[in-house]
Amino acid sequence: MxxxxxxxxxxxxxxxxxxxxxxMDVWLAFRNHTGALAGAGVFIAIALxxxxxxxxxxxxxxxxxxxxxxxxxxxxxxxxxxxxxxxxLAQVLAGGRxxxxxxxxxxFIALVLGTLVGVLAGFFRxxxxxxxxxxxxxxxxxxxxxxxxxxMLFRDSLRAAFGPETGIxxxxxxxxxxxxxxxxxxxxxxxxLALRExxxxxxxxxxGTRRRRIITRHILPNVLSPIMVSATLGIAxxxxxxxxxxxxxxGFPPDFPTWGRLLFDGANFISVTPARxxxxxxxxxxxxxxxxxxxxxxxxxxxxRLRGA
Amino acid sequence: MTHYIVRRLLxxxxxLIAISFILFALLDLAPNDPTGQLPLTIPAxxxxxxxxxxxxxxxxxxxxxxxxxxxxxxxxxxxxxQAFGIEIGDSESRLRVRSWATRxxxxxxxxxxxxxxxxxxxxxxxxxxxxxxxxxIVSAYRQYSWFDQLGTFVSMIGFSVPTFFTGLLAIIxxxxxxxxxxxxxxxTHRVTDLASFWLQIKQMAMPVMVLALFNAAxxxxxxxxxxxxxxxxxxxxxxxAKGLRERVVLFIxxxxxxxxxxxxxxxxxxxxxxGGAIITEKIFRVNGIGELxxxxxxxxxxxxxxxxxxxxxxxxxxFNLIADVLYGVLDPRIRYG
Numbered sequence: 001m002x003x004x005x006x007x008x009x010x011x012x013x014x015x016x017x018x019x020x021x022x023x024m025d026v027w028l029a030f031r032n033h034t035g036a037l038a039g040a041g042v043f044i045a046i047a048l049x050x051x052x053x054x055x056x057x058x059x060x061x062x063x064x065x066x067x068x069x070x071x072x073x074x075x076x077x078x079x080x081x082x083x084x085x086x087x088x089l090a091q092v093l094a095g096g097r098x099x100x101x102x103x104x105x106x107x108f109i110a111l112v113l114g115t116l117v118g119v120l121a122g123f124f125r126x127x128x129x130x131x132x133x134x135x136x137x138x139x140x141x142x143x144x145x146x147x148x149x150x151x152m153l154f155r156d157s158l159r160a161a162f163g164p165e166t167g168i169x170x171x172x173x174x175x176x177x178x179x180x181x182x183x184x185x186x187x188x189x190x191x192x193l194a195l196r197e198x199x200x201x202x203x204x205x206x207x208g209t210r211r212r213r214i215i216t217r218h219i220l221p222n223v224l225s226p227i228m229v230s231a232t233l234g235i236a237x238x239x240x241x242x243x244x245x246x247x248x249x250x251g252f253p254p255d256f257p258t259w260g261r262l263l264f265d266g267a268n269f270i271s272v273t274p275a276r277x278x279x280x281x282x283x284x285x286x287x288x289x290x291x292x293x294x295x296x297x298x299x300x301x302x303x304x305r306l307r308g309a
Numbered sequence: 310m311t312h313y314i315v316r317r318l319l320x321x322x323x324x325l326i327a328i329s330f331i332l333f334a335l336l337d338l339a340p341n342d343p344t345g346q347l348p349l350t351i352p353a354x355x356x357x358x359x360x361x362x363x364x365x366x367x368x369x370x371x372x373x374x375x376x377x378x379x380x381x382x383x384x385x386x387x388x389x390x391q392a393f394g395i396e397i398g399d400s401e402s403r404l405r406v407r408s409w410a411t412r413x414x415x416x417x418x419x420x421x422x423x424x425x426x427x428x429x430x431x432x433x434x435x436x437x438x439x440x441x442x443x444x445x446i447v448s449a450y451r452q453y454s455w456f457d458q459l460g461t462f463v464s465m466i467g468f469s470v471p472t473f474f475t476g477l478l479a480i481i482x483x484x485x486x487x488x489x490x491x492x493x494x495x496x497t498h499r500v501t502d503l504a505s506f507w508l509q510i511k512q513m514a515m516p517v518m519v520l521a522l523f524n525a526a527x528x529x530x531x532x533x534x535x536x537x538x539x540x541x542x543x544x545x546x547x548x549x550a551k552g553l554r555e556r557v558v559l560f561i562x563x564x565x566x567x568x569x570x571x572x573x574x575x576x577x578x579x580x581x582x583x584g585g586a587i588i589t590e591k592i593f594r595v596n597g598i599g600e601l602x603x604x605x606x607x608x609x610x611x612x613x614x615x616x617x618x619x620x621x622x623x624x625x626x627x628f629n630l631i632a633d634v635l636y637g638v639l640d641p642r643i644r645y646g
Contacts, residue, residue: 035465133323133324136324137324137327137328139625140324140328140622140625140626140629141328141331141622141625142618142621142622142625144587145587145602145606145614145617145618145621146332146335146618148602148603148606149335149336149606149614149618150335152606152607152609153335153336236469240471243471243473244471244473244588247473247588248587248588248591248603249607250606260473263473263474263477267477267592270477270480270481270485271485274481274485277474277477277478277481278478278481281470281473281474281477281478282474284470284471284474285466285469285470285471285474288469288470288471289465289466289469289470292465292468292469293465296465
């Protein structure tokens with residue numbers, strides 16, 4: 001692959017007059033992947049529902065209507081109400097905002113860390129041994145126990161410093177981010193190790209390009225595809241981890257329920273109002289499933305060997 | 310090979326020391342007071358004495374060294390003594406890691422919880438493997454058939470839908486709606502006759518199947534990829550060209566080679582069996598290791614949390630090592646490469 005992503009190796013005979021960029025090729029391949037396309041559709045629908053939904057379904061998720069508790073689905077409450085009479089649909093929509101925000105932010109942190117470690121380890125020989133030992137050590141840490149412990153220990157101090165919602169958001173996002181960068185780092189390092197010996201990097205070096213410029217101009221664009229695949233898997237992983245933490249009662253507080261927290265609260269009322277478990281669970285599952293399908297399609301679409309076939 | 314194992318073992322030692330230090334320091338430096346939950350009427354001196362009795366009087370490095378000694382020397386010695394009924398040295402006054410909450414040695418608590426975890430989580434792992442391997446083979450052999458499409462879809466669902474949702478869903482269907490299975494795992498239940506054995510099966514069914522589905526999803530995808538890799542190899546064509554029956558080609562040649570990466574994957578997953586499935590154990594109220602850990606975390610029982618999480622780390626490092634060695638044993642190309 002050449003140094004820049006804009007030019008691609010497609011044979012001239014395949015180009016039908018107008019210029020085809022790499023991303024055009026990727027999109028064409030992605031479009032043929034039924035699962036990925038369906039996944040993208042579902043994911044966009046969920047994201048839109050969560051973003052726009054509260055404007056249409058204008059019930060306050062915190063409003064207590066104790067007379068209308070534990071209700072089944074009705075026109076006023078499409079998903080029913082909980083044991084305090086709060087509207088489940090409004091809660092699911094509000095919770096989705098936090099869940100998706102956690103997923104994206106944590107993925108972003110993990111991605112930046114993973115790419116940084118991977119590129120540094122792959123490009124600078126002196127750092128390789130040290131950084132890879134660090135990665136191995138992080139991989140050997142028992143993550144879920146550690147996450148629980150850290151949240152337990154620092155929840156109160158962060159809450160005091162940043163307020164209840166922001167504090168716990170920062171903690172959860174940060175914790176998930178710094179414990180899920182290892183796979184990205186390993187993949188990126190492998191690719192960078194192969195790239196740095198390639199002719200175009202040698203050429204760039206021989207004309208006196210600075211190392212930082214080589215990394216940003218020649219290395220990074222070429223490791224973009226594994227990074228993008230990691231990104232989708234990272235979102236799925238972060239959403240599941242956050243839900244698991246909240247489900248164990250150690251994530252978000254009940255006043256700012258995420259999907260996981262809604263499940264946790266609903267689990268005790270499972271025989272009275274199973275809808276309280278069903279809807280948030282369905283939301284988590286559909287989101288993760290769609291993101292995984294997008295990742296699958298993206299991996300196939302970004303792999304030039306599979307795309308050409 | 311021996312050289313390789315020794316080198317890997319030597320690498321494992323600093324990793325474990327670093328992890329033990331991180332775990333110890335993290336829990337120790339955290340803003341947290343073990344006497345914080347005691348009544349306020351206790352005078353300050355008594356409070357200080359309680360702290361002393363919990364072993365908090367000494368400086369950080371002494372406590373860390375003591376803990377390491379207890380973990381690597383004292384407790385293994387105790388276990389050997391119990392197992393063989395012999396006495397090594399002064400076993401009465403040997404210092405043990407004690408839980409703050411129950412005041413009993415941490416190791417005893419773990420041994421008490423281990424059988425439940427091994428039964429439920431271990432069985433689910435085994436069933437998961439037994440489901441996954443045939444599915445993986447058929448999916449790969451009949452690539453893009455309806456079976457493969459269905460298998461891929463189900464396994465995608467299997468690892469996308471978290472166990473805390475499948476578990477609750479199973480409870481809604483089988484306990485609440487159909488009332489076939491109990492939703493709570495009764496650990497005191499003893500199997501004495503056929504009826505109680507049946508009850509045991511019924512109460513294990515849901516947690517085991519929920520976890521098995523999750524495990525099978527991951528392993529079957531991996532198995533499928535491994536078989537697909539091997540089916541296009543030259544040796545398969547050679548075997549067919551020699552006139553071997555298709556069954557022999559698939560189950561002797563391809564299967565044995567495809568199992569190499571799968572076996573190492575399975576070895577890598579074993580620490581999670583011992584670690585217990587925290588979430589599944591919580592949903593079905595199985596009082597296993599995972600449940601012990603979450604209770605310890607919620608009760609700020611620092612010695613128990615430290616020991617348990619370090620034990621998990623040791624297992625992870627150990628099975629990583631085993632997986633690497635297995636790979637070398639099973640695949641000569643790695644050994645001599």
